[in-house]
Amino acid sequence: MSKILIVDDDEGIISILKEILTRKNYEVVSANNGQEGYEKAKETIPDLAIVDIMMPVMNGYDLCEKLKIDPSTKHIPIIMLTAKDMGDDIDKALEKKADWYIVKPPDGKYLVRKIESLLKREQT
Numbered sequence: 866m867s868k869i870l871i872v873d874d875d876e877g878i879i880s881i882l883k884e885i886l887t888r889k890n891y892e893v894v895s896a897n898n899g900q901e902g903y904e905k906a907k908e909t910i911p912d913l914a915i916v917d918i919m920m921p922v923m924n925g926y927d928l929c930e931k932l933k934i935d936p937s938t939k940h941i942p943i944i945m946l947t948a949k950d951m952g953d954d955i956d957k958a959l960e961k962k963a964d965w966y967i968v969k970p971p972d973g974k975y976l977v978r979k980i981e982s983l984l985k986r987e988q989t
Contacts, residue, residue: 867984868892870911872902872928873946874920878969882915885973891980899923903931906938912987913980915967918947918958926961933962942983946971 869891871882876897883893894909896902900922906914914932918925925945932938944965945958958966965979 866890866892867912868894868909869980870902870906870909870914870941871895872897872899872905872914872920872925873917874898875917878917878946881970882976885971885976886980889977899925899928899931902928906932906941907935910937911941913942913944913983915944915946915976916963918945926958929958929961929963940987942987944976944979944983 869886871879871893872895873879874897879895883895886893894905894911896905898920902916903923916925916928929943929945932941932943942964944967945963946967946969948969964983967976967979
């Protein structure tokens with residue numbers, strides 16, 4: 866069973882994502898800000914992380930960059946999740962080495978397909 870870390874300061878989004886992912890038999894771990902997300906990633910080494918951009922303490926861009934620099938977490942695929950659908954945000958997310966970018970609220974089927982694709986890519 867693959868483990869997915871969700872990092873978002875919106876409990877409603879975390880609940881929605883947990884429901885979608887547990888139905889597909891993923892183990893889900895969550896955090897409410899970037900710093901907590903970094904600590905959970907180091908502690909649990911998830912197979913994939915879904916990270917909100919706009920968060921307190923440490924934003925998603927900084928978390929993504931920190932995870933991709935750390936030798937113990939740099940292999941983790943990251944999907945950036947945000948309410949903003951702007952080209953500059955997408956460019957910045959990809960510049961920080963995010964693997965994909967999805968706008969809130971996420972389409973469950975599309976999200977699961979993208980997760981499956983990224984997990985398969987990591988296995989090869």
